[in-house]
Amino acid sequence: MVTTILTRHCDPHTALKHLIQNLTLPTVLSVLSSTQLHRTHSATLLSFFHILHHSPHPSLSSSPEPLLALLPGFLVHRRYSSARSLLFSFISSDHPCHSLHQLLLRRPHLLQPLLDTSLSAYALSDHPDLAFQLFNKMKRLRIKPNLLTCHSLLSSLVRRHRHPFHSIHLSKQVFNDSLNLGITPNTTTFNILIYGSCLDNNFNDALSFMNQMTDFACSPGNITYNIIL
Numbered sequence: 001m002v003t004t005i006l007t008r009h010c011d012p013h014t015a016l017k018h019l020i021q022n023l024t025l026p027t028v029l030s031v032l033s034s035t036q037l038h039r040t041h042s043a044t045l046l047s048f049f050h051i052l053h054h055s056p057h058p059s060l061s062s063s064p065e066p067l068l069a070l071l072p073g074f075l076v077h078r079r080y081s082s083a084r085s086l087l088f089s090f091i092s093s094d095h096p097c098h099s100l101h102q103l104l105l106r107r108p109h110l111l112q113p114l115l116d117t118s119l120s121a122y123a124l125s126d127h128p129d130l131a132f133q134l135f136n137k138m139k140r141l142r143i144k145p146n147l148l149t150c151h152s153l154l155s156s157l158v159r160r161h162r163h164p165f166h167s168i169h170l171s172k173q174v175f176n177d178s179l180n181l182g183i184t185p186n187t188t189t190f191n192i193l194i195y196g197s198c199l200d201n202n203f204n205d206a207l208s209f210m211n212q213m214t215d216f217a218c219s220p221g222n223i224t225y226n227i228i229l
Contacts, residue, residue, distance in 0.1 A: 002019070002028075002048075003034065005019070006041055007037070007040070016048060028066055032048070032049060033070070038073030038074070042073070042077065064099045064103045068107070070086070071114055072114055083117055084117060084120075087117065087118060091125045101130050101134070105137060112138075116138075119135055123155070124156070128157045128167065131152075132170055139181065145181075147183055147184070147186065150178050150183060150189065153174055155192055157170050157174065165200060168202070168205075171193060175189070175193060187223075187224065194228065
């Protein structure tokens with residue numbers, strides 16, 4: 001019935017509002033993950049999700065399950081902006097219990113785009129520790145994040161972590177693990193690491209990172225030298 005309303009009703013938004021109290025979570029998840037609906041009615045699916053999110057029923061409004069059912073279809077069809085916006089909004093409202101993060105860690109089979117986008121969203125939402133945990137999950141599964149996601153994580157660790165010394169240690173670990181996953185760093189990668197080393201008053205590490213740049217076919221630029229100065 002829900003699928004019929006979404007695809008054929010002239011005003012699905014109003015019709016679904018009256019139906020929402022009778023919906024079960026399995027039904028909702030089935031609709032939100034529908035391949036056909038993602039292909040033909042993605043905007044309607046998004047409206048349906050927002051109705052659920054403002055529902056008075058906690059099992060629908062507060063649960064991370066509907067979002068996790070919706071996101072893969074958005075990412076498959078390259079609706080990255082919508083996916084990121086949904087993640088930022090949910091992460092903000094999900095604090096401090098972080099139920100979505102717990103679900104992402106528990107689920108055994110998640111695709112690279114979902115983990116990568118979620119990692120980036122937590123890093124950009126100033127949750128470096130949570131982002132680092134997702135990175136470790138990807139590392140265990142040998143799933144490679146993209147370079148921009150690594151930059152978001154490194155920047156979050158270096159700039160936002162409550163304990164600078166600990167954050168520098170974690171950022172070095174992320175860098176080394178990224179290399180092992182086959183990620184090729186660039187000048188921006190090293191600039192972030194150099195900046196973190198300077199924040200930690202560790203000039204030797206900063207120079208060491210700068211000297212490593214040539215090993216990866218990149219070189220220091222004005223930003224690099226300004227950071228060190």
